[in-house]
Amino acid sequence: MSENIQGGKALPQVRNLVTAIPGPKSEAIMARKKAAVASGVGHALGVSIVAGGDGVLLDADGNSLIDLGSGIAVTGVGNSAPRVVEAVQQQVAQFTHTCFTVTPYEGYIAVAEKLNELTPGDFEKRSALFNSGAEAVENAIKIARHYTKRNAVVVFDHAYHGRTNLTMGMTAKNMPYKDGFGPFAPEVYRVPTSYPYRDGLTGIEAAEVALTQIEKQVGSKNVAAIIIEPIQGEGGFIAPAAGFLPALQEWATENGVVFILDEVQTGFARTGQMFAAEFEGVVPDMVTVAKGIAGGLPLSGVTGRAEIMDSAHAGGLGGTYTGSPIACAAALATIETYKEENLLERAQQIQAIIEEVFGELAKTDDRIGDIRGRGAMMAVELVESGSKTPNAALTGAVAKIAGEQGVIALICGTFGNVIRFLPALTISDELLREGLQVVVDAIKAN
Template sequence: MTIVDTPTDAAPTAPTGGPELPQERRLVTEIPGPQSRRLLERKAEAVAKGVGHTIPVATVAAGGGVLVDADGNSLIDLGSGIAVTGVGNSAPRVVEAVQRQVAQFTHTCFTISPYDSYVEVAEALNRLTPGDFVKRSALFNSGAEAVENAVKIARHYTKKQGVVVFDHAYHGRTNLTMALTAKSLPYKSGFGPFAPEVYRVPLSYPYRDELSGADAASRAIAQIEAQVRAENLAAILIEPIQGEGGFIVPAEGFLPALQRWANDNGVVFIADEVQTGFARTGTMFASEQFGIVPDLVTTAKGIAGGLPLSAVTGRAEIMDSAQVGGLGGTYGGNPIACAAALATIETYEQENLTERARAIGGILAARLNELKATDPRVGDVRGLGAMMAMELVDPATGAPDAALASRVAASVIAQGVVVLTCGTWGNVIRFLPPLVISDELLNEGIDIVGKALIEC
């Protein structure tokens, strides 16, 4: 790590992004530095207050495992823009594909004049997602939009309205996906009324409920049968590993039991793989590790190397049930985003980033469990692959300690490492590094987290 002792108010020349950036943590100023503070002041004057930010820096370049701010500070990136830049920022294949597509055409609207890259992305998703059956895909812009369309499709196919979701779930900020999301503040508070026919049941949360997967599934199914009943239920919607809810990994057997019940009762089983998809957990999709084959899968985030794109993929008979014109949107499957997605998928496969995610997960699990063994405030370490987290608690009571998580994250960020918090109670620190990060940067980042935990 480099520390420069002569901070300056002069903005440095913006470096070129991508993997050629020096892969080092470098502090030129305090964080935030003067240039970042100026941008944040402009943000406060120009941008709606409801659009927050986590890291108080103005980004000018990123690549590999680092993010560079307007003051020349180079931060270790353990967030990947919330699991978006799995292949790294400005990955070479993505940059080349986007530049080539921009020179050809930027937009026609696929529902007006189709083009091959949309079809190629659909073909790739049909091939990669779990399930050995005929599939179809439809492309959209965001994870919330994909989830909303998956529910639309399930309702149209089943001719039923009810949707079951789970405690701690996060599915988006549109009106329907706010209803599907569990946490009120900041996602839902004051924005109601919400869409109807949404029912919430308990999740498997091994650290806190201490139930087997089978018992947790029986509890959830009993509540579904008592409060909704299958004849009223269009879909069960679940994240294989919850994201914003705290990186909760359900107990073994929980997800397969839910899927069996759904299949036996004519209920569409939807896996929200927006955060878990695309090599993040050590397989292309997290569903593979739980032995489930969803009827529909929603994807976004890691699909296109940082460009806005999402999708619903699933059984052909379900996906084809909607009438012509019932699915789509002006920008859904934009050609530039599709070009980026094809290059991103090629990068995952050609560079074997699923294996890299497993290696990252091994480092994270070992290092975080070392912290847990020596500090009782680390109540739990959990996750799969490069999607890991530690839950911070009061060691005497086990109560969530959001204040500690906030202090640790702030200290780590001030030392030049990007980390994110999450969880229903805000007491979870999560790790989502780019899958191209070096072991050296990863370990340095974890060292700083460990020191901050001691200091706090």
Template sequence: MTLVDTPATTTGGPSLAQERRLVTAIPGPRSQELMARKAEAVAAGVGHTLPISVVAAGGGVVVDADGNSLIDLGSGIAVTGVGNSHPRVVEAVTAQLNAFTHTCFTVSPYEGYVAVAEKLNELTPGDHVKRSALFNSGAEAVENAVKIARHFTKKQAVVAFDHAYHGRTNLTMGLTAKNIPYKSGFGPFAPEVYRASLSYPFRDGGLDGREAAARAITQIEKQIGAENLAAIIIEPIQGEGGFIVPAAGFLPALVEWANANGVVFIADEVQTGFARTGAWFASEHEGIVPDLIVTAKGIAGGLPLSAVTGRAEIMDSAHAGGLGGTYAGSPIACAAALATIETYEHEGLIARARDIGAVLIGRLNALRTADPRIGDVRGRGAMVAIELVDPETGAPDAALTNRVAKYAHEHGVIVLTCGTYGNVIRFLPPLTISDELLVDGLGVVAEGLKNA
């Protein structure tokens, strides 16, 4: 059997041939058929990055219905850290399916939910007493973190930061900075949401972390007032905003100020959590301990699950029945999460993320040396990006970024763009990818830059 002859029968997981292989143009005829059906059946607002029809994925590849095998440098936006269809996850989910699929934890509880909460309390930063609550999506968890912070502090204002992305629901759209495609035409948004300046080393003119924090704190104090502020929410490394790593000292200064002023510090680790940056959580790189930490994406091997974990006195402040949801902490997703966390631990994937980061940073910096259109290379672990600019002015070059991404897609490499200015290419490979695939994929991106 070959993927070309019978793509529909291909199974996922590590048994897939780990190679980039193009059998047809992208998209091939079978993928084109699905795209035509999508146009007729799916709302136009639900876009897609690649016009392909996926039939299998695993290791570091995604296979389409035409037999093309593409290198996965996106992980479904940082979700499949342990790879697609990891055997440990599949086995755990299958066992749970055979036991029961749903009871609603707030009606009749089950052990899986409690076990996931125990594991999150153990793994997240800080040795204080913690509690966790489970939800379905990152946006839902962010909303609940804000809700909990407001209930605990009896204050209403919330500060997010420039370039932030926190979700697509009404409150999280208000927290999100980028207008297109996330906010335009969807308002009005939730009130009492404010924005402060982020530390953006590439565009901050040499401002160090403490100076950038002082700038943000001054904004907060003068425009809102600590006495009105329930919470600060920030991604330790910006995701959709452009993989911006704040300058050293920025996050600790914000935590110090928040702690001194009775403000809940919320770390949104939806994209950065679970080994992605070469630590369990990106907060660890700066030695910060958030009051609340929001997780999702890499938590459950591709099944929908999210969580808020934090100080017991804050988490327990909400009244009974104030937190929950019909599907929140699904038993199937909880089974997947426990198996996924076990996989990170037993297969050394935190160290693997650091190794992937060394390859990414090394190769991309070599490209940057030869190509001034690469203005910046940044990130940690298996979460790295390049910012593309006009070499004469430093202005963001979104058109170049789109051309390079298009070239990569056409030549069998899945890459994602991001950034407020649309000029960042981000690299989020599964932590199960081989060095050979990673280097091949980066070579295609280099070719795309050369041809652009």
């Protein structure tokens, strides 16, 4: 059905609806999904996609939708970016798999070299590649525990780290991620984070609260690692107050604790820097990456200080598909695209447009509680008029209306009241503004 449909630059960058959303062909395919796919695998919008490129997705009915989610921050270089397509095609023609832990190949090594070069810190580093963000996080914890010979892991309120057993335990939000799936892995301890809109604390004050709780309830000598997202993703795009992350890093260093930044969603130009850690000069001991690394192919990684990463014994890290040669080829092309197309600067331009559009709306609508984020990782927190009470009903209604109007807008936040914007960095100003206006009009209509 879709063999003659072209994605990438060939796909017209317009919103065009030729049927209701979802259309009849998508509805028929979704009926097949219901019959064949486990009901626990949900979806945000019931359309079936046949092509994509830059800021648009084309569905089975011929509707062209504005994509403000980019596969949850994955296709930062666009969906079917030319360099990525060419690199993948070449690699598939050479070989699809050997298993790096059986017979290695250069692509994996080249990606590791890039990660060692690009991640914060000028010390000697090592990297290991995996498949998903959760897998990267789980391996980072494995390595930190092996290195420190300690067990406790400290995580934060509103955190999201994945859907495996360990990472579910590290994730804060119960529904839909954790409910009924326990018991979870032990020795995971949760402390307060910095949430400037709601706690009113400076970064230093918020860090003092968190660190005091760690010391009193866990004990510094028991902590293997502190892990935190520099901007919390599923928790609501919460950017901590200045000074919070550096204070955590300093404490961790003083107490022999491995400080891990989960940059799965924030990494690779998403925030306007290659990594969000760079905004405050934070240098973690380890970094986890995924999502934006490979233009849509499944790949993740852990990069850290050589002495920490090398502490695990040979054979202790790896997996059959980890560091797939196809995904590695895509990653190298993706990283080149970020540089050659000046996408870090483009992320900053996207931030300015989103702040402008919703800043204007906030002047007349006090349900816009907070506008926050960095680069092309921005969010609007919606509240009840005259208060800071989360307004999940309005948020859900806005996302639904936007979808019906051909704009994909995602919801996040512990309270389900945050609309997040994660467009491809290659989206045009015109398409971005059109999509944002649909969201604005949906808010005004409610």
